[in-house]
Amino acid sequence: MKKQPTREKLLDITFEEVYINGYTATSVDAILKKASVPKGSMYHHFKSKKELVLAMVKERLFPKMDAFFSYEIKENESITQSFRNTFLVVSKNRLLVTYGCPLYRLMVELSATDKEFDTVLSIKANEMKEGIKAMLEQGIALGEFDKSLNSETFATYMLTSVWGILSLSPSLSSSKTFLIQSQYILDSLEAYLLKKDGSL
Amino acid sequence: MKKQPTREKLLDITFEEVYINGYTATSVDAILKKASVPKGSMYHHFKSKKELVLAMVKERLFPKMDAFFSYEIKENESITQSFRNTFLVVSKNRLLVTYGCPLYRLMVELSATDKEFDTVLSIKANEMKEGIKAMLEQGIALGEFDKSLNSETFATYMLTSVWGILSLSPSLSSSKTFLIQSQYILDSLEAYLLKKDGSL
DNA sequence: CTGTCACTAGACTAAACAGTCTAATTGAAT
DNA sequence: ATTCAATTAGACTGTTTAGTCTAGTGACAG
Structure with a gap:
């Protein structure tokens, strides 16, 4: 040691x-x-x-988040399934489920009053949104989602609603309720799902 | 004066x-x-x-929120439409859109470290959840939503995801993006909607 | 008019706060 | 071994913090 x-x-x-x-x-x-x-x-x-x-x-929070979210889609895996997997990984992280996303907590505390923090934190938030957006666009390109899906606003919605769900009071949060609620987010994606054969 | x-x-x-x-x-x-x-x-x-x-x-924050959310459904109005109206009212409130929900901001700051604040704030959060839950159950009873809708978890999802969307950095939030994103929440409710005639 | 009591007023205290200072120590290069 | 810069060490400073204290004021009841 x-x-x-x-x-x-x-x-x-x-x-x-x-x-x-x-x-x-x-x-x-x-x-x-x-x-x-x-x-x-x-x-x-x-x-x-x-x-x-x-x-x-910059040297701890951001790298931790980078290590956590990949925005990569495994071979033979749908975008929807890829999101589902990410939610599953999040639900297994005790700290995240208990205290919420550390980036988001800092934003809530400081963004309104400190321009410097707001700038730095918003860059990462934007980067995450772009990552999700790229996944959604890939899904559109591959014919998984309808072209009417607005990848920009939907990506922001996915990100901020997950943050909101995670930031519940520690006394009320559990990994099970997070998983159920993340499913509702996927339900809203369902509206843009191009159903093919009965493969699901 | x-x-x-x-x-x-x-x-x-x-x-x-x-x-x-x-x-x-x-x-x-x-x-x-x-x-x-x-x-x-x-x-x-x-x-x-x-x-x-x-x-x-107790004497300012809670009464302000009580005055804002009624959980009442107007005559001849669907539950879905009632939610939509509430979202519209929220989107028109400059402070809410800019700085997020004051109850939620306090919860994020204090719930993890102060038991007394956590208790008091959680009571109100729970009350709001119950209000939404009752609306959803009314919707099930009136045949607007399917019985498979879990009113408890869906109510929590609606509440926390709206909080998350609203608490974006002031530099990124706008009433327009809030409205678009609140529509996605209603989209996830769509999965439980019992379609009747073509009245919509 | 007078006594009472709720409230006002702000100087004061002790602790916690972020940040400074100088001296001691370390480790690497010569 | 000697030098020298990087780092450690913690006492110290000035400010801000929440909270106290005692003297005063004002309105109202008797």
């Missing part, structure tokens, strides 16, 4: 603390205590609390 | 400040300054910041 470099340890602990408590409610001192890092070290690596958290967003 | 009683003025300003900035990022001093109320007066009426905000939740 070799010693983790200070900067990396700080980013890890900052992710955990800010995810659960939010940006404002997380104090620098609390992060330092949990990480067992003295103040001077932190302010050597980061010029302020905000810089620390912005670095955490 | 008669002078507003101190307590009432404090609740009004507290609602505005906490709605936009959140609980933690709103300081008592900021509220007092904006309301032009001295500290002693506030601590005469409320024993702490938390009590002030809890009172605001």
